[in-house]
Amino acid sequence: GAVVSQHPSRVICKSGTSVKIECRSLDFQATTMFWYRQFPKQSLMLMATSNEGSKATYEQGVEKDKFLINHASLTLSTLTVTSAHPEDSSFYICSASGLALKGETQYFGPGTRLLVL
Amino acid sequence: KNQVEQSPQSLIILEGKNCTLQCNYTVSPFSNLRWYKQDTGRGPVSLTIMTFSENTKSNGRYTATLDADTKQSSLHITASQLSDSASYICVVSANFGNEKLTFGTGTRLTIIP
Numbered sequence: 001g002a003v004v005s006q007h008p009s010r011v012i013c014k015s016g017t018s019v020k021i022e023c024r025s026l027d028f029q030a031t032t033m034f035w036y037r038q039f040p041k042q043s044l045m046l047m048a049t050s051n052e053g054s055k056a057t058y059e060q061g062v063e064k065d066k067f068l069i070n071h072a073s074l075t076l077s078t079l080t081v082t083s084a085h086p087e088d089s090s091f092y093i094c095s096a097s098g099l100a101l102k103g104e105t106q107y108f109g110p111g112t113r114l115l116v117l
Numbered sequence: 118k119n120q121v122e123q124s125p126q127s128l129i130i131l132e133g134k135n136c137t138l139q140c141n142y143t144v145s146p147f148s149n150l151r152w153y154k155q156d157t158g159r160g161p162v163s164l165t166i167m168t169f170s171e172n173t174k175s176n177g178r179y180t181a182t183l184d185a186d187t188k189q190s191s192l193h194i195t196a197s198q199l200s201d202s203a204s205y206i207c208v209v210s211a212n213f214g215n216e217k218l219t220f221g222t223g224t225r226l227t228i229i230p
Contacts, residue, residue, distance in 0.1 A: 091158070
């Protein structure tokens with residue numbers, strides 16, 4: 001199947017700093033990338049959908065100025081958590097989809113564990 | 118409101134035994150139903166994906182069923198192994214032009230030796 005990577009796999013930062021998470025599709029062109037957040041023992045919650053070259057669409061309740069998403073190329077999307085606070089500590093997972101993919105339409109990355117102190 | 122409910126919430130079985138996980142959904146318009154395995158601290162990995170016309174699909178020791186009339190699905194695991202310990206998530210896709218996934222809360226499966 002298609003491969004999606006995330007970097008870093010885990011990050012610890014101080015409150016008030018910004019953190020950037022990268023999501024890459026390694027063997028296909030991702031026209032759309034999705035960013036999810038998962039709190040302990042809960043399911044994945046969609047934060048935003050980004051199409052290459054256009055602005056991301058955010059889900060209700062997700063602050064677009066706090067969670068900056070850039071999808072500048074067909075293989076890379078970034079999520080920047082600005083002025084992170086302890087309540088932003090979570091597991092962030094991206095997924096990617098592309099027109100060339102058959103059957104499965106979204107492939108998930110391995111996730112990034114963010115801990116804000 | 119689109120919803121996916123899974124049961125049981127957690128399950129513990131002995132290695133080598135079989136088990137069945139359940140998923141009920143109210144998602145419209147239905148596009149497909151997937152089962153994912155998520156190890157702790159990892160992203161979800163796809164096990165099966167079924168469209169409206171498919172009743173059953175297998176992937177090794179995993180067999181998923183779908184009843185589109187009753188909007189129910191099950192995931193049967195045969196001859197469980199310790200490595201099967203994970204969360205199993207039922208995900209239903211609705212197609213609004215852009216695909217929209219609705220996630221269940223998962224079943225936490227623990228296999229004990």
